[in-house]
Amino acid sequence: MVGKRMLDEINEQIKLELESAYIYLAMSAAMSDQGWDGMASWLEKQAGEEVAHAMKFYKHLIERGARVELHAIAKPQKEWSSPLAAFKGAYEHEKFVTGRINHMMEVAREEKDNPAQSLLQWFVDEQVEEEDQTLKVVTALEKIGDSTGALFMLDHNLGKRGDD
Numbered sequence: 637m638v639g640k641r642m643l644d645e646i647n648e649q650i651k652l653e654l655e656s657a658y659i660y661l662a663m664s665a666a667m668s669d670q671g672w673d674g675m676a677s678w679l680e681k682q683a684g685e686e687v688a689h690a691m692k693f694y695k696h697l698i699e700r701g702a703r704v705e706l707h708a709i710a711k712p713q714k715e716w717s718s719p720l721a722a723f724k725g726a727y728e729h730e731k732f733v734t735g736r737i738n739h740m741m742e743v744a745r746e747e748k749d750n751p752a753q754s755l756l757q758w759f760v761d762e763q764v765e766e767e768d769q770t771l772k773v774v775t776a777l778e779k780i781g782d783s784t785g786a787l788f789m790l791d792h793n794l795g796k797r798g799d800d
């Protein structure tokens with residue numbers, strides 16, 4: 637049985653994961669508009685991961701006989717001034733998600749909800765990877781600065797991202 641507090645947290649996280657997908661899709665569209673197709677592709681794949689994360693939480697509740705309650709998601713920002721601005725936004729967003737996952741883990745511990753703790757441990761580990769990936773892109777973009785050739789090379793390399 638999922639306690640009410642944990643149920644509320646997971647339902648909220650489903651919403652936040654879907655909002656994350658919207659944010660990444662908005663970033664992808666902005667990068668596409670700016671002509672950075674590789675970055676757009678990378679961000680689109682990231683959006684797909686966020687939907688998969690929402691579904692992990694969704695299925696967790698369903699498998700435990702709990703009620704999924706879908707909340708309204710916010711309209712995302714639609715413009716970023718540069719690839720660096722978009723990826724800095726992505727990195728800050730991933731840090732926010734990490735904070736949420738850590739909070740949820742504390743709730744699961746307090747509630748002695750072992751199944752939720754098991755699920756959340758996967759997300760704790762996943763967030764290390766998510767932050768690392770986005771920070772590496774931010775760092776590369778900061779090093780590149782105004783070098784158009786290097787920016788095109790990074791765009792090309794980001795476009796090679798496979799489905800993780």
